[in-house]
Amino acid sequence: MSGKVFGIGVGPGDPELLTIKAKCMLEDVAAIAYPVNRKGEDSTALEIVRGAVDVSGKRIIELLFSMDPDDRVRRKCRSDAVKELAEILEEGSDVAMVTLGDVGVYSTYTYVDEEIKNLGYETEVVPGIPSFCSGAAKARIPLMIGNEGLAVISLAKNNNSLESAFSGFENIVVMKAWNSMEILLEVMKKYGLKEDNATVISNIGMEGEYIGPIDLERKYGYFTTVIVKKRNGEEE
Numbered sequence: 001m002s003g004k005v006f007g008i009g010v011g012p013g014d015p016e017l018l019t020i021k022a023k024c025m026l027e028d029v030a031a032i033a034y035p036v037n038r039k040g041e042d043s044t045a046l047e048i049v050r051g052a053v054d055v056s057g058k059r060i061i062e063l064l065f066s067m068d069p070d071d072r073v074r075r076k077c078r079s080d081a082v083k084e085l086a087e088i089l090e091e092g093s094d095v096a097m098v099t100l101g102d103v104g105v106y107s108t109y110t111y112v113d114e115e116i117k118n119l120g121y122e123t124e125v126v127p128g129i130p131s132f133c134s135g136a137a138k139a140r141i142p143l144m145i146g147n148e149g150l151a152v153i154s155l156a157k158n159n160n161s162l163e164s165a166f167s168g169f170e171n172i173v174v175m176k177a178w179n180s181m182e183i184l185l186e187v188m189k190k191y192g193l194k195e196d197n198a199t200v201i202s203n204i205g206m207e208g209e210y211i212g213p214i215d216l217e218r219k220y221g222y223f224t225t226v227i228v229k230k231r232n233g234e235e236e
């Protein structure tokens with residue numbers, strides 16, 4: 001009988017925020033796969049796992065998912081990764097592919113899940129705590145109250161989604177915001193918002209954690225999200 005792939009969300013950084021279910025499944029599987037953008041790169045998701053699970057005796061597999069702008073390169077990486085996972089499944093072993101935060105929030109696992117299922121193998125998804133929920137809790141920011149809505153967007157590619165989020169929602173979570181603070185401030189200004197409507201949550205649960213206002217002098221790393229609240233605590 002072939003094995004099964006588990007897509008496991010490991011939370012935002014603190015190993016104590018790995019769910020009990022995720023921990024049990026990671027303890028049970030024979031192999032743990034982790035995605036990287038460049039070969040040999042450190043994996044934050046794998047470090048989180050190591051902080052909560054004894055991985056000795058398990059196969060640890062690096063899967064390369066290039067961020068190359070050429071779609072063909074990215075597709076090739078994906079199909080190589082799926083092939084590697086399928087080989088393990090054919091041996092009858094279960095394999096967990098770990099992802100930072102939650103599996104459903106901008107995660108590479110989503111593509112893998114689809115392709116693995118298309119090959120006829122079984123998969124299961126174990127949710128994790130998304131980074132913006134963890135950051136909001138640490139910053140003591142309610143993401144939404146009453147009948148308010150929340151938009152979660154990525155600032156990586158363009159700011160079209162930024163504009164539609166600001167026009168349609170009271171609360172906006174801007175992910176991948178690390179090198180786009182100027183663009184964000186511009187759009188906020190356009191909507192009559194001030195700097196104190198935004199809170200940066202960066203490296204939550206990791207070294208170099210920062211929770212505070214947008215500081216253009218500061219160098220932010222990739223693990224940076226901004227929470228914008230148009231009402232900023234004011235009642236409707």
Ligand SMILES: C[S@@+](CC[C@H](N)C(=O)[O-])C[C@H]1O[C@@H](n2cnc3c(N)ncnc32)[C@H](O)[C@@H]1O
Pocket residue numbers: 012013099100101102103104105106107129130131132135174175176177178201202203204205206222223224225
């Ligand atoms: C590819 S997405 C992965 C999101 C992840 N699946 C989740 O549920 O949070 C990467 C983005 O998530 C956010 N992120 C991930 N970990 C974070 C952390 N520890 N602190 C702040 N933001 C984080 C940042 O916006 C980063 O650019």
